Amino acid sequence: MPPSYGTKDYWDARFQHEDNYEWLLPADSLNAVIRVALSSRHQSQGANGSCAPQILHIGCGSSDLSFQLRDLVASPRQVTNVDYSATAVQKCRQREAAALSATTPDGSGGGGGSDVGMRWETADLLDAESIARLAGGRVCQSGSPSSADGGEDGPFYFDVVADKSTCDAISITEDIPVRLPFISPRDAQKQTGNDDNDEKTERKTELVQPVPLLAVHMAVLTPPRTGRWCAISYSDDRFSFLDSDNVSGGGGGSKKVVGDEGVHGELLERGFPDPRRFWRVERRERVTVAPSGTTTGSGGHVVHQPEIAYWLWVLGRTEEVVL
Numbered sequence: 001m002p003p004s005y006g007t008k009d010y011w012d013a014r015f016q017h018e019d020n021y022e023w024l025l026p027a028d029s030l031n032a033v034i035r036v037a038l039s040s041r042h043q044s045q046g047a048n049g050s051c052a053p054q055i056l057h058i059g060c061g062s063s064d065l066s067f068q069l070r071d072l073v074a075s076p077r078q079v080t081n082v083d084y085s086a087t088a089v090q091k092c093r094q095r096e097a098a099a100l101s102a103t104t105p106d107g108s109g110g111g112g113g114s115d116v117g118m119r120w121e122t123a124d125l126l127d128a129e130s131i132a133r134l135a136g137g138r139v140c141q142s143g144s145p146s147s148a149d150g151g152e153d154g155p156f157y158f159d160v161v162a163d164k165s166t167c168d169a170i171s172i173t174e175d176i177p178v179r180l181p182f183i184s185p186r187d188a189q190k191q192t193g194n195d196d197n198d199e200k201t202e203r204k205t206e207l208v209q210p211v212p213l214l215a216v217h218m219a220v221l222t223p224p225r226t227g228r229w230c231a232i233s234y235s236d237d238r239f240s241f242l243d244s245d246n247v248s249g250g251g252g253g254s255k256k257v258v259g260d261e262g263v264h265g266e267l268l269e270r271g272f273p274d275p276r277r278f279w280r281v282e283r284r285e286r287v288t289v290a291p292s293g294t295t296t297g298s299g300g301h302v303v304h305q306p307e308i309a310y311w312l313w314v315l316g317r318t319e320e321v322v323l
């Protein structure tokens with residue numbers, strides 16, 4: 001991906017003209033792993049009590065994945081689609097409204113107002129306030145009290161994160177200024193506009209690599225132990241900073257503790273949470289799109305074509321809560 005893919009301006013301009021585009025793989029390419037993640041959620045006592053499982057679709061763009069996800073759950077309100085491009089979000093919302101109108105005889109879309117469709121949010125996944133807003137979602141429609149309804153005290157969580165190449169776009173975003181020691185965005189509002197507090201606690205701004213920051217933010221939004229992050233990436237290295245053996249040095253100190261795509265020891269010492277505390281790689285699988293082969297060019301010479309393959313990643317949440 002060229003560097004411009006890591007900027008919001010690029011995506012905003014692109015979505016002005018683009019109505020429907022699928023990155024890397026077809027929209028149904030995550031269905032099987034998400035089904036498994038949802039079924040294991042049913043078998044466990046999830047953090048949202050009796051709330052139906054919730055899916056967070058990150059970087060929805062103009063993909064049909066949103067509509068695939070809606071078909072995997074009982075209620076469209078179980079799917080929250082997020083993008084930082086308001087244009088993309090607005091276009092997707094309009095597509096859904098048009099599809100709903102087309103399925104009701106009177107064209108009303110069911111008469112249920114905005115509640116009949118999926119949830120669509122404009123949010124920057126690397127921004128603490130956006131994450132705090134998503135974490136404050138009260139979207140449970142199970143009819144029975146649950147933490148997600150506000151029926152019980154406790155955080156609201158998304159059970160599954162669906163990510164089709166959004167981690168790739170985020171990987172080429174410039175490093176993000178983050179105040180350290182890190183405070184969970186669930187508490188971000190308490191910190192907003194309270195610079196005095198930062199001075200007292202000596203919080204300092206440091207630059208953090210975007211994918212490890214995304215990993216910590218997704219850990220804030222997902223339930224310890226049962227949460228899953230299902231991603232398609234073009235890179236076999238996308239989440240290698242989560243490998244437990246990706247440790248050099250040891251014995252503390254300011255040595256680099258994870259690879260070039262990861263977090264450095266100095267940042268961990270300054271209070272950035274190690275993403276390996278929250279996620280482990282459960283599955284990393286090559287998905288071949290086109291096998292390698294040869295064709296004969298116009299001059300009769302043989303042209304070798306390399307295999308085209310992408311990567312399916314499933315990350316599992318550990319027991320640890322992000323504080």
Ligand SMILES: C[S@@+](CC[C@H](N)C(=O)[O-])C[C@H]1O[C@@H](n2cnc3c(N)ncnc32)[C@H](O)[C@@H]1O
Pocket residue numbers: 011021022023024058059060061062063065082083084085088123124125126163164165166168169170
């Ligand atoms: C490579 S496209 C993938 C789009 C879609 N998932 C697909 O498979 O076709 C990356 C998407 O991530 C969105 N994105 C990039 N950085 C983001 C961020 N920090 N917060 C929210 N969305 C972001 C872009 O606007 C874009 O829609």
